[in-house]
Amino acid sequence: MNPLFHKSIYQTRRDKLMNSVSSGFALFLANDDASMNYPSNTFNYRQDSTFLYFFGLSIPNLAAIIDFDHKKTILFGDDFEIDDIIWMGDQPKVAELASQVGITEVLSLSALPDFIQQNKGRKLHYTPAYRGEKKITLAELTEIPVSKQKENASVELIKAIVAFREIKSEEEIAEIEKACAIGYDMFTTAMKMCKPGIKESDLAGLVEGIALSKGNGVSFPVILSQHGETLHNHNHHLTLEEGKLLLIDMGAENKMNYCSDNTRAIPVSGKFSPKQAEIYQIVLDANMAGISACKPGIPYREIHKLAVTVITQGLQKLGLMKGDIEKSVELGAHALFMPHGLGHQMGLDVHDMEDLGENYVGYGDSFERSSIFGWAYLRMAKTLQPGHVMTVEPGIYFIPHLIDIWKNENKFSEFINYDKVEEYRTFGGIRIEDDVLITETGHQVLGIPIPKTIVELESIIGIAK
Amino acid sequence: MNPLFHKSIYQTRRDKLMNSVSSGFALFLANDDASMNYPSNTFNYRQDSTFLYFFGLSIPNLAAIIDFDHKKTILFGDDFEIDDIIWMGDQPKVAELASQVGITEVLSLSALPDFIQQNKGRKLHYTPAYRGEKKITLAELTEIPVSKQKENASVELIKAIVAFREIKSEEEIAEIEKACAIGYDMFTTAMKMCKPGIKESDLAGLVEGIALSKGNGVSFPVILSQHGETLHNHNHHLTLEEGKLLLIDMGAENKMNYCSDNTRAIPVSGKFSPKQAEIYQIVLDANMAGISACKPGIPYREIHKLAVTVITQGLQKLGLMKGDIEKSVELGAHALFMPHGLGHQMGLDVHDMEDLGENYVGYGDSFERSSIFGWAYLRMAKTLQPGHVMTVEPGIYFIPHLIDIWKNENKFSEFINYDKVEEYRTFGGIRIEDDVLITETGHQVLGIPIPKTIVELESIIGIAK
Numbered sequence: 039m040n041p042l043f044h045k046s047i048y049q050t051r052r053d054k055l056m057n058s059v060s061s062g063f064a065l066f067l068a069n070d071d072a073s074m075n076y077p078s079n080t081f082n083y084r085q086d087s088t089f090l091y092f093f094g095l096s097i098p099n100l101a102a103i104i105d106f107d108h109k110k111t112i113l114f115g116d117d118f119e120i121d122d123i124i125w126m127g128d129q130p131k132v133a134e135l136a137s138q139v140g141i142t143e144v145l146s147l148s149a150l151p152d153f154i155q156q157n158k159g160r161k162l163h164y165t166p167a168y169r170g171e172k173k174i175t176l177a178e179l180t181e182i183p184v185s186k187q188k189e190n191a192s193v194e195l196i197k198a199i200v201a202f203r204e205i206k207s208e209e210e211i212a213e214i215e216k217a218c219a220i221g222y223d224m225f226t227t228a229m230k231m232c233k234p235g236i237k238e239s240d241l242a243g244l245v246e247g248i249a250l251s252k253g254n255g256v257s258f259p260v261i262l263s264q265h266g267e268t269l270h271n272h273n274h275h276l277t278l279e280e281g282k283l284l285l286i287d288m289g290a291e292n293k294m295n296y297c298s299d300n301t302r303a304i305p306v307s308g309k310f311s312p313k314q315a316e317i318y319q320i321v322l323d324a325n326m327a328g329i330s331a332c333k334p335g336i337p338y339r340e341i342h343k344l345a346v347t348v349i350t351q352g353l354q355k356l357g358l359m360k361g362d363i364e365k366s367v368e369l370g371a372h373a374l375f376m377p378h379g380l381g382h383q384m385g386l387d388v389h390d391m392e393d394l395g396e397n398y399v400g401y402g403d404s405f406e407r408s409s410i411f412g413w414a415y416l417r418m419a420k421t422l423q424p425g426h427v428m429t430v431e432p433g434i435y436f437i438p439h440l441i442d443i444w445k446n447e448n449k450f451s452e453f454i455n456y457d458k459v460e461e462y463r464t465f466g467g468i469r470i471e472d473d474v475l476i477t478e479t480g481h482q483v484l485g486i487p488i489p490k491t492i493v494e495l496e497s498i499i500g501i502a503k
Numbered sequence: 504m505n506p507l508f509h510k511s512i513y514q515t516r517r518d519k520l521m522n523s524v525s526s527g528f529a530l531f532l533a534n535d536d537a538s539m540n541y542p543s544n545t546f547n548y549r550q551d552s553t554f555l556y557f558f559g560l561s562i563p564n565l566a567a568i569i570d571f572d573h574k575k576t577i578l579f580g581d582d583f584e585i586d587d588i589i590w591m592g593d594q595p596k597v598a599e600l601a602s603q604v605g606i607t608e609v610l611s612l613s614a615l616p617d618f619i620q621q622n623k624g625r626k627l628h629y630t631p632a633y634r635g636e637k638k639i640t641l642a643e644l645t646e647i648p649v650s651k652q653k654e655n656a657s658v659e660l661i662k663a664i665v666a667f668r669e670i671k672s673e674e675e676i677a678e679i680e681k682a683c684a685i686g687y688d689m690f691t692t693a694m695k696m697c698k699p700g701i702k703e704s705d706l707a708g709l710v711e712g713i714a715l716s717k718g719n720g721v722s723f724p725v726i727l728s729q730h731g732e733t734l735h736n737h738n739h740h741l742t743l744e745e746g747k748l749l750l751i752d753m754g755a756e757n758k759m760n761y762c763s764d765n766t767r768a769i770p771v772s773g774k775f776s777p778k779q780a781e782i783y784q785i786v787l788d789a790n791m792a793g794i795s796a797c798k799p800g801i802p803y804r805e806i807h808k809l810a811v812t813v814i815t816q817g818l819q820k821l822g823l824m825k826g827d828i829e830k831s832v833e834l835g836a837h838a839l840f841m842p843h844g845l846g847h848q849m850g851l852d853v854h855d856m857e858d859l860g861e862n863y864v865g866y867g868d869s870f871e872r873s874s875i876f877g878w879a880y881l882r883m884a885k886t887l888q889p890g891h892v893m894t895v896e897p898g899i900y901f902i903p904h905l906i907d908i909w910k911n912e913n914k915f916s917e918f919i920n921y922d923k924v925e926e927y928r929t930f931g932g933i934r935i936e937d938d939v940l941i942t943e944t945g946h947q948v949l950g951i952p953i954p955k956t957i958v959e960l961e962s963i964i965g966i967a968k
Contacts, residue, residue, distance in 0.1 A: 069540075070635075072537050072539075072546065072634075073633045073634055074537075074546075074549045075534075075549055075551065075552050075633075075851075075852050075858065076633055076852055076854060076856075076857040076858035077633045077857070077858065078854075078857065079723050079724075079852070079853065079854065079857070080724065081537065081539075081546040081547075082546075082724065084539045084540055086540065087540050120904065120905070120908065123733075123902075123904050123905075124733075124734060124842055124902055124904075124905060125733070125734045125735045126733060126734075126735055126736065126737075127730060127733035127736050127738065128904060168538045168540075168541055168542045169537075169538055169635055169636075170535075170634055170635020170636035170637070170638060170639050171634075171635035172635070173635060173639060174635050174638060174639065174649050184639055237716075239715070239716050239717075240716050242715065242716065243712040243713060243714070243715035243716025243717070244712050244716065245712075246711070246712055246715050247708040247709050247710075247711055247712020247713070247715070248708060248712070249708070250704070250707065250708035250711050250712070251702075251704050251705045251707065251708025251709065252704075252708070258544050259544075259545065259547065265592060268588075268589075268590070268591060268592035269589060269590045269591075270590045270591055271591065271592050272591075273592065377589055386540075387540050387541055387544070388544065389541060389543075389544065391541075392541040392542070392543065392544070393540065393541035393542065437588075437589055439585065439588050439589070439593060440585070440588075440589060443585060
């Protein structure tokens with residue numbers, strides 16, 4: 039069995055939800071086992087995060103109803119039979135599991151369709167399904183076809199869940215710290231082992247092994263590439279080369295499925311070249327400025343603006359950019375170098391609650407997403423509150439394909455020195471990412487500090503040689 | 504890009520299929536990326552094995568048609584756009600990929616529904632979908648609802664695919680050998696690191712890391728447990744204890760997605776107790792007898808029978824079983840100790856082609872599956888042919904729950920000494936598994952020999968101490 043918080047925590051969460059949704063009932067489906075290449079050959083099990091939040095149990099073949107009118111919770115599940123026990127070992131009874139998370143009413147899975155039939159006419163709330171199997175189950179249970187499920191998902195339920203889950207409790211912060219501790223091991227191991235001649239895949243496998251040994255595996259597919267300019271590069275087929283930068287963006291899930299997410303960019307040879315060090319320092323300045331500015335009451339969009347302003351200033355100093363800084367930032371000229379947003383919320387998901395809709399999580403009712411390239415990719419604009427956990431992850435990238443397109447269009451030529459940019463065409467990319475808790479008075483960087491300054495990095499890279 | 508065989512190999516495979524199915528056309532859908540906890544957070548990509556066999560390309564968002572009447576293949580896919588390139592890097596054009604596997608006709612994915620509409624009335628062949636997303640796509644494309652898809656899958660197509668895929672070519676054997684080489688690294692590393700006090704999860708993460716570093720990850724979830732009596736035990740939460748046996752059943756996928764699958768049971772302390780050694784030797788005898796008997800022309804059910812006969816004889820010698828051996832085996836008394844079958848075919852899937860239906864793969868038209876407990880779990884009964892790759896994996900387990908049920912029923916009391924069995928209640932389980940190629944003249948065990956005899960094992964366990 040997975041570790042659990044005390045049952046009162048789950049009871050309180052459900053009670054709060056019961057008082058936040060006006061009427062009807064909500065259906066929560068546990069994630070199924072997901073098949074790789076035939077039905078019984080499955081990926082490492084990952085429970086749905088909202089299911090974990092309210093019901094704690096990290097096993098498939100469960101469903102739950104929270105009834106807002108009758109103020110009650112029902113867990114649906116079936117006990118193991120002898121064949122299951124031979125193949126998969128003994129399991130606690132569903133009633134026992136339910137009791138561990140404070141649920142007293144348990145029914146067989148076969149009772150779920152009946153429940154929904156008998157309650158036809160009442161408002162049925164659900165969140166959007168992101169796995170095919172669940173879409174099919176949802177269609178069978180509710181008669182809402184797959185193509186109509188997203189538009190019929192309950193906005194009221196989604197908003198209530200986001201409001202609770204985005205404010206992390208003390209217990210949750212402690213779990214995120216555990217995930218960060220695994221992440222620290224992964225990063226420092228990769229840094230120590232990094233040297234010319236070994237393969238990216240050697241390091242990628244090594245760190246993924248640590249994540250599996252210590253927790254529930256990686257919180258997202260490992261990005262570990264000398265082509266750091268490709269933002270979500272999951273290829274690890276290159277051999278590490280003297281003089282190149284290696285970008286590592288990775289995180290762990292601890293045993294309770296809380297996440298970490300950090301990025302470092304390191305010189306393969308152990309020493310930054312002067313050119314690398316200059317760009318690195320700009321990204322580090324943006325990272326530090328962003329973190330320093332985190333506090334309750336400030337919209338995260340302002341922190342993003344601050345960070346890209348620092349980047350624009352730095353790139354101007356190097357002669358890569360020019361012109362009016364405020365205007366340059368507002369129009370998104372920096373997006374040639376940093377097309378993505380500064381960060382996102384993190385918790386039970388590494389992009390927390392992204393399945394519920396990024397705009398509900400990062401924008402809410404008070405903010406609207408920009409349509410300007412670069413700004414549009416910002417996942418979080420909302421005003422920060424104590425209990426928010428944010429990533430702060432500025433970067434500078436030289437993306438040949440994007441440079442060519444902009445240059446051909448002569449785009450933002452008042453802000454960008456394309457001739458100078460050409461000198462960096464094969465530079466790669468740098469991103470520096472930390473996980474930040476918003477506190478009552480400001481912020482706190484989570485986890486054991488992973489080497490980050492140039493001096494710190496140069497003293498750890500390759501020391502396992 | 505994934506490594507590929509020469510395009511003529513894929514062309515030949517498709518040509519053979521074109522001449523094996525009478526009429527109509529077959530639809531093949533590439534596997535989608537599978538979501539963990541929100542849409543864009545995906546598991547390690549795994550292509551469908553039949554898609555790999557005929558089309559080689561290990562990327563999502565592709566489909567293919569093989570038209571049996573017009574003797575042609577069409578690949579459907581869309582080229583990357585600039586946003587994809589920023590996030591995921593540049594990709595070869597679909598036409599280029601197609602050409603690498605000998606396909607000249609390429610259409611956009613949006614042309615696929617049109618193709619199927621325009622060919623309504625012609626026989627549409629497909630294999631059963633095992634992922635939810637694919638079931639939904641299949642329903643959209645063919646108007647066959649999810650609940651009717653399995654019964655409408657093409658038996659003619661399935662039988663043709665099984666007939667080709669079950670006979671491994673030289674190139675395929677070479678790839679399986681590469682997977683076995685990764686498996687060898689995984690086993691010997693785990694054996695060397697095995698010692699009391701470390702956690703099962705430490706070893707499980709370590710070996711999974713090796714599989715990811717050297718290939719495409721594990722071929723199935725690692726089984727690494729001191730509770731070896733639970734056949735598919737995926738819990739790794741226990742600490743290794745002096746005196747216990749550790750059962751490790753695992754395999755790797757190489758970069759072309761060919762699999763390995765081996766099992767060893769090792770004493771945590773480095774030395775078998777006399778009691779452990781006695782049971783171990785019986786399983787080893789069964790494993791060796793099974794392997795020795797592998798040759799073309801013999802039904803694999805006979806090999807299973809031979810192995811369980813060796814086990815029955817051994818358990819009789821120890822006083823755990825008794826009575827007429829032939830009758831004992833026929834009725835399945837041994838299934839208290841070895842409830843599962845001796846092995847299965849292996850190739851691009853570790854249980855090869857299990858998605859197509861286990862009976863098509865392992866029984867065909869000439870054999871019928873037994874309904875007797877134990878015998879019923881045998882995945883393969885068919886007559887062996889050169890090119891078959893089989894696992895041979897006998898085991899002896901003491902499953903307390905099963906012992907209690909049988910004992911209470913006094914089941915097979917003429918064959919089982921329940922009093923003696925009680926002395927082994929906490930023994931655990933032993934399984935020894937190798938991968939065997941059937942050759943023209945007999946058989947060949949694939950891979951570098953993983954330590955297997957008691958002497959070999961006792962000289963490697965814990966030497967990394």
